[in-house]
Amino acid sequence: MGRKEGNAAVLKNVLMPTLGMDMEEATIQSWLKQEGEQVRKGEPLLVVETDKAAIEIEAPETGLLRQILHRAGACVPVTHPIAVIEITDSAGVSDIGCLPAGDQTPTLAGITPTSREGATPPGPSVGPQAVRASPAARRVARELDIQLSQVKGTGPAGRIQGEDVHRFTEGAGGVVPAPHVSPSPGALESGVELPGRLVPWGRKRRLIAQRMAQSARTVARITLNLEVDATEMVRLRAKLLPVVEAKYGVRLSYNDFLMKAVATGLSEHRQLNARWAEEGIYLVDPIDIGIAVATEDGLVVPVIHDADRKKLTEISVELGRLTRKAQTGQLDLKEITGGTFTITNLGAFGIDTFTPIVNPPETGILGVGRIAERPVGRAGQIVLRQTMFLSLSVDHRIVDGAPAARFLQRIGHLLEEPYSWLLEGV
Numbered sequence: 001m002g003r004k005e006g007n008a009a010v011l012k013n014v015l016m017p018t019l020g021m022d023m024e025e026a027t028i029q030s031w032l033k034q035e036g037e038q039v040r041k042g043e044p045l046l047v048v049e050t051d052k053a054a055i056e057i058e059a060p061e062t063g064l065l066r067q068i069l070h071r072a073g074a075c076v077p078v079t080h081p082i083a084v085i086e087i088t089d090s091a092g093v094s095d096i097g098c099l100p101a102g103d104q105t106p107t108l109a110g111i112t113p114t115s116r117e118g119a120t121p122p123g124p125s126v127g128p129q130a131v132r133a134s135p136a137a138r139r140v141a142r143e144l145d146i147q148l149s150q151v152k153g154t155g156p157a158g159r160i161q162g163e164d165v166h167r168f169t170e171g172a173g174g175v176v177p178a179p180h181v182s183p184s185p186g187a188l189e190s191g192v193e194l195p196g197r198l199v200p201w202g203r204k205r206r207l208i209a210q211r212m213a214q215s216a217r218t219v220a221r222i223t224l225n226l227e228v229d230a231t232e233m234v235r236l237r238a239k240l241l242p243v244v245e246a247k248y249g250v251r252l253s254y255n256d257f258l259m260k261a262v263a264t265g266l267s268e269h270r271q272l273n274a275r276w277a278e279e280g281i282y283l284v285d286p287i288d289i290g291i292a293v294a295t296e297d298g299l300v301v302p303v304i305h306d307a308d309r310k311k312l313t314e315i316s317v318e319l320g321r322l323t324r325k326a327q328t329g330q331l332d333l334k335e336i337t338g339g340t341f342t343i344t345n346l347g348a349f350g351i352d353t354f355t356p357i358v359n360p361p362e363t364g365i366l367g368v369g370r371i372a373e374r375p376v377g378r379a380g381q382i383v384l385r386q387t388m389f390l391s392l393s394v395d396h397r398i399v400d401g402a403p404a405a406r407f408l409q410r411i412g413h414l415l416e417e418p419y420s421w422l423l424e425g426v
Contacts, residue, residue, distance in 0.1 A: 012061050014045065014083040016076045017333075025077045026050045033065050039085065046082075055333045063087040075138050133160035141165050144200060208299070212357055219358045220396040224405055228412040230371050231386040233257055236418050248317055255291060256316040258343055258368060260421065261414040263287055263307035263315075266341060269407040271399050273340050275361040281398050290339035290359075291319065293326040300326045301359075303339045312421060347371060353389045363398045366411070367391035388415075 016026060029047040033039050045059040064086040070076050133141070133148050137160045141148050144165065151168045153160035201209075215221075237252055244252045266273045266287045275282045287308040290301040302322035304315060325331045341363070344356050347370035356367035369389040376385040392408045414420070 010087045011066065012063070012085050012087055013081040014060060014085060016048070016078050016080050016082050017057060018078045025075055027075045028070055028072050028082065029054055030072050031068060032056075033059075035065055035068055037065050039063065039065050054329055055331075059085065061085050061087050137162045137165050205298070211359070215357050215360055218360060221358055221393050222396045222401060222404070223355050223391055223393045224401070224408050225353055226390045226392075226408050226412050228388050228390055229376065229385050229416050230388045233415050233418045234371065234386045244313055244316060248313055250313075250316050250320040252312075252316050253319070254347070254371065255343070255345055256312060256319060257415060257418060258345065258366070259289055259291065259304060259307055259315050259319060260310075260312050261411045261418075262289055262341065262343060262366060263304075263310070264414055265407050265410045267308040268410060269403065271403055272364050272394070272407050274363045274398055275340075276363075276395060276398055284340045286338075286340065288338050288340045290342045292342065292344040293323055295327055295329070300331065300336065301339065301342060302326050302331055302335050303337065305334070305338065341365070343368065347388065353391055356391060356393045358393050358395055362395075364392060364394040364404070364407075367393070 026048040029049045031046045032044050039045060039059040041060065041062045042058050044056040046057050047054055048057055065083060066086045067084040070082045076082055146165055146168065148160055151160050151164050153164050155161045241252050244250060270283050273284050273287055275284060286306055288303050288305045289307045290303045293300050293302060304318055307315065322335055339362065342359050342365040344365060345368040346354060347368055350370055352369040354367050356365040358365050371386050371388045373384045374387045375382050376387065390408060390412065392404060394404045
């Protein structure tokens, strides 16, 4: 089966990739190839949308796109088949069963029955993914904690639409089961109701809540605070600002200085660039630093890879590019994964100090407050200097207070004396 004019045809499933350790599913935004078209390994095949970004997925093999199992708009769990590619070799031997290790059984029609729209993977399936439902319906069901199997669909072929879920909660399609009904958030112990309104959990907010709760449960967090004299950094930035903007077309920011200082500090204090493992502490070789960026859709953390190998201006160009892509939701997979340390800066909001939450499995996160004029003692005199507060949260299971303090102290020294960076070139 599958022989074509003497050549062997091997079928390979294209799986929904895992685009992050906290990702469970993604929505197919669009297919860039159609059934029957030739595809080459490494070329863009489709675009999927996650909580963080819209990401192009490359074809895993060269061959013919035989079947698309899930159309645009379908929400598919990670590692589940989404398409089938027919790979033709030159050996002249046909063997559908000779798929590389780790591939699932081919799902081409005639081998394993599938449905084109809202298809489900082979084998038993339970929960909301086993029913035909639109992405909007799945989102509403997640937010309202509704089992889609209990909702009657009014769409094509009985597909559940978003309005079907809303009608179900209003009693038109049934009664919400008792286990999913919680006491009113506005109810006091006395039974008296407080006025207000309930804002349902959005998917991204729920995910952030889960990740932060995981951090609270698993990370033995300690936070160290340090006031840094940023006067010289402010002066150096002011001098370099027009030069860098004229030469590179980017506006040098304080985050660029912070990224450079943290990268240098991590290269000298490798224990902070580590991860927890049951067998021991895993020291990560690359220094890939994420920086939190606030967007209209929520928090995104693009990553500067190999930050310790980049000059200040290179960091500025890269960070500016990533920030612009984050604001428009165009970050790709590599640009949002693989971070080994995180920086979060709330100085623009007038915040002086705060306690940042470690993002597992990373060891540390640096919180940055605003730069402001504050009275400082100098040579027996009270003078005004531009200072800022740094807050370093670390996983105490991996690093103790003293090495964490030395790392923070080193960052502070680099920010207080940034002219030393000129020796290696800006």
